[in-house]
Structures are given as structure tokens and as C-alpha cells.
Amino acid sequence: MTFDNLSNNRSTAVETFIADWLTQHRIPGAAVAIVDADGDPSVSAEGFGARTLETNTPVTADTLFGVGSCTKPFTATAIMQLVEAGDLAVDDPVSEYLPHLADAPGDLITIEELLTHTSGMPSDGAAGPLITRWLGVGGGEIPLSSEADFRRHVQGSTDRRVTDRDTFFYYNSGYIMLGQIIEQITGQDFSTYVEEEILAPLGMDRATFDQDAFEADSNRMTPYMKQEGASTEAGFPFDPLIHPAGGLIASVRDLAKYMQGVFGGTALGADRVVTAKSLEMMTKHVGSLSAYFDGQDLGYGYGFMMQEFLDDRWIGHGGSIGVSTAWFGYLEDADVGVAVACTTSPETRPMDAGMAVMGLLQDKTPETVQPHYRLMSTLEAVTGKYAGYRNTMGASVERVGGGLKIEVDGAVGGQELLLTPTRIEDDLLVCTTVTAAGMEREIRFEFGDGNVDLFVGRLRLRHAA
Numbered sequence: 001m002t003f004d005n006l007s008n009n010r011s012t013a014v015e016t017f018i019a020d021w022l023t024q025h026r027i028p029g030a031a032v033a034i035v036d037a038d039g040d041p042s043v044s045a046e047g048f049g050a051r052t053l054e055t056n057t058p059v060t061a062d063t064l065f066g067v068g069s070c071t072k073p074f075t076a077t078a079i080m081q082l083v084e085a086g087d088l089a090v091d092d093p094v095s096e097y098l099p100h101l102a103d104a105p106g107d108l109i110t111i112e113e114l115l116t117h118t119s120g121m122p123s124d125g126a127a128g129p130l131i132t133r134w135l136g137v138g139g140g141e142i143p144l145s146s147e148a149d150f151r152r153h154v155q156g157s158t159d160r161r162v163t164d165r166d167t168f169f170y171y172n173s174g175y176i177m178l179g180q181i182i183e184q185i186t187g188q189d190f191s192t193y194v195e196e197e198i199l200a201p202l203g204m205d206r207a208t209f210d211q212d213a214f215e216a217d218s219n220r221m222t223p224y225m226k227q228e229g230a231s232t233e234a235g236f237p238f239d240p241l242i243h244p245a246g247g248l249i250a251s252v253r254d255l256a257k258y259m260q261g262v263f264g265g266t267a268l269g270a271d272r273v274v275t276a277k278s279l280e281m282m283t284k285h286v287g288s289l290s291a292y293f294d295g296q297d298l299g300y301g302y303g304f305m306m307q308e309f310l311d312d313r314w315i316g317h318g319g320s321i322g323v324s325t326a327w328f329g330y331l332e333d334a335d336v337g338v339a340v341a342c343t344t345s346p347e348t349r350p351m352d353a354g355m356a357v358m359g360l361l362q363d364k365t366p367e368t369v370q371p372h373y374r375l376m377s378t379l380e381a382v383t384g385k386y387a388g389y390r391n392t393m394g395a396s397v398e399r400v401g402g403g404l405k406i407e408v409d410g411a412v413g414g415q416e417l418l419l420t421p422t423r424i425e426d427d428l429l430v431c432t433t434v435t436a437a438g439m440e441r442e443i444r445f446e447f448g449d450g451n452v453d454l455f456v457g458r459l460r461l462r463h464a465a
Helices: 008-025 067-085 112-115 127-135 146-155 174-185 190-197 211-216 240-248 253-268 276-282 350-361 370-383
Strands: 030-035 042-052 226-227 229-234 288-291 298-299 305-309 312-320 324-331 336-343 384-387 393-400 401-409 413-425 429-432 441-450 451-456 460-461
Touching: 008 030, 008 042, 008 350, 030 253, 030 350, 042 253, 042 413, 067 112, 067 174, 067 190, 067 240, 067 253, 067 276, 067 312, 127 226, 127 240, 146 174, 146 451, 174 190, 174 240, 190 240, 211 240, 211 312, 226 429, 229 393, 312 350, 324 350, 350 370, 370 401, 370 413, 370 451, 393 460, 401 451, 413 441
Parallel strands: none
Antiparallel strands: 030 042, 030 336, 226 229, 288 298, 298 305, 305 312, 312 324, 324 336, 384 393, 384 460, 393 401, 401 413, 413 429, 429 441, 441 451, 451 460
């Protein structure tokens, strides 16, 4: 089966790319959904690999995955619904609803600052134990078993707030508190409110927060962790405390319905769950989550990531719970959305793969549009052995994460350097390093005439064939 709203060429390109992604990273199973508003509004989705290795049961478009922090836009959507109803305002101090942050130094922390991760509160690590204890990999000794435990955990960390400069600290506890504020105002469990006011209106029939519903479902992913290169079956995190920050369970088709309902509205056959005014507030760039090596900014608004991409802007979110990882993104002007989910946490994330799929939908190769793939392909091209004139000097280069390690050998000794890429062009990779003497150096790799030349210090070494 192919993606039925794509041309044969694009469908083949996407399917080949995703199959290669699973193979390269040994991902047991994944699913991809594409929202296309060009012509007849439609969603097509496809499964790849196995949702259970033991029985080789295939993933489908409706397989349930833990989508992790892809939940945050749903929490932000719920907050904005309460803003629209006049039940709260985004500039309300959190202390009007919860005591957790009342003693934090500086001005009172607001709901907006929790939505945008700009409160100055660094991560207190609460999400880690809430997830890992379910996976059976530790975290059980930290007292985080009740809302009172969580309150004490947050209150104990408030003296670490940064107030002397603007900051962006990705703060899961902030979203847990937003969920508690929703519960206080509505008198409902967070999960019940979201299910009734967001999931049901958007027709997200398979999405849930409920452990029993997930475990009773015959079409659900099996959680796997990568241990020594092998996929090992593990537990799945269901702790209610983590629900607002990362507890949603959904299929990629469900995530496509969310994109339709929030970004496409009635034009894509769904009712909006927030007004256009609220969506404009939610998708305004407030903080910078990070920046790519080429200077591109990954911004953050109210529960949404955003990035300039393909002469457009995608808006969405990614998330991981260790045994499952997901991402969705929607291109504003093109009205095209992509959702990707997979078991495990691969080095090349669903976010990277999803952005590459967006490029393929516009007949662009991943290496030309997506920083991750351009970086990885360039690093791969320069790894290996290098030799100097008449082999009087030599070097070896290997990839380490998003950088390189180089070992230079000579007759009178050698040196080892860690390289950070700073610029990539068609015929050039420029890196920087700091020597043990505290000196900053530029290291260059130049491509030409089928050769790769390495310039390090006084040396020009050539890549061995």
C-alpha cells in the first residue's frame, strides 16, 4: 500500500526513506501520516515494521504510540480554551492557583512563562523518574508518588531560578502545574477534560491517557529500549503526574486530525478547538529552544515549537518517553502536515525524519533542506584515514555525535582534537577546536576533484581512497 494522496514518485520516495531510516537505526516499527490540503483535503497514513517483534505483527496507521511531549500542545490548547472562557488569563501568577512557585525569587511566575518555558526555572528532573521507574531502569528512590510529593519537589528547587537574564529552560514541571491548574478550574481530571474538550471534538477516537484502554487495545506498540544495540522489551510510563507534560497515547492518524482541527479548521473538515486569535498567540515566537549549527533558530510559543523551513514555517512539537518517540509539524503556507511515531529513541529522531519527509513532498532531498541530514552526510564524507606527503604524517577522523574526533600522528608524536562543525558549504566543512594549550584553531575539510583534503595546523592531508 502507498500513501494514497501522493503521486507515485513522492510516495515511493517517502516509503524508501522511512524504510531506510528504520533499517539504519534498527527501529522495530514506525508510522507516518501526511495531511495534504493541496486540492481535496485528505490524510493518508502508513505503518512500517513491527509493533511487536516477537510475533512480527505489523504497525498500521492506527497503531497507538506514546507521543511524549507532543502532549504539550494539547495542554496549551486546554489552557487557551479556559482563557477564551474567561476563567483565567495568561498573565495570571501561578501562585493564584498553586503554591509551588510562590517562594521563587524575583517577580511572580506567570502562566504564560510556564507555557513558554521562560520562567527562569531550570529543569528539576521530575519527568525523568516519573518515566524511568515504569521502564524498569531506575528513578524509584526519589519521592514523586503523589501530588504532595511533586509540590515538595518543585518547592525545594525554587532557589535555583535564574532572574538576572532572559532564559529558556525546557521545564516539564511547568506543564505538570498547568495540568493541575486546569483540574482546579474545571473540577475534572486533566485527562478527562482533554478527552472531552479536545480529543472527542476532533474525532481523535483512539487517543487516550488511560492505561487500561492502552493495554486492552490490540493495535498498540510494544515498548522497546535500545540496550547494547538490541531492542529489549520494557515497561511503559503511565503515571498520571506526567500526563500534562507527556502522557498522551495516540496514533499518527490522531495527530493528523489534531493538525487539521487546529491549523486547518473547517477547511480540512474539522472544527477548531481554539479561536484564530488564540492560535495566533500560541504560535508567536517567544523563546528560542535551540539553534542549529547553521544559525537556524528553533523557537517556542505556547506549547508549540516553530522553525522557518522550506520558505515557510512549520509549527508542531516532538516528544520521547524512551520507548517511544514522536513528532508532528504543519507548514503554514503549504497547508501540509506530517506526523511520525516510532518505538525506541533513535539517534535520528522522528522530528528529523518528519522534516525530511516534508522536503520529499516538495521534491527536495533531506541533505539539502534539513540541517541534521546535511550535517550527518557531510560528517560521514570526511571520516576515515588521511595521509600526508609520502605518508610522513597521517590522521584518522571519526564522528562523535554531531562533531568529529581527529587523531594526528607523526614521527615525533601526535595529538587528539575534538572538532565542532561551524559551517558547511558544497565544497567545504569548517570546524573549530581548542587545543590543550588553550588555543582555538580552525580545521578545514575541502572537497574537490573527487578528493577530500584536511587542513589542520601546518598540514594538508588527503583522504585515503
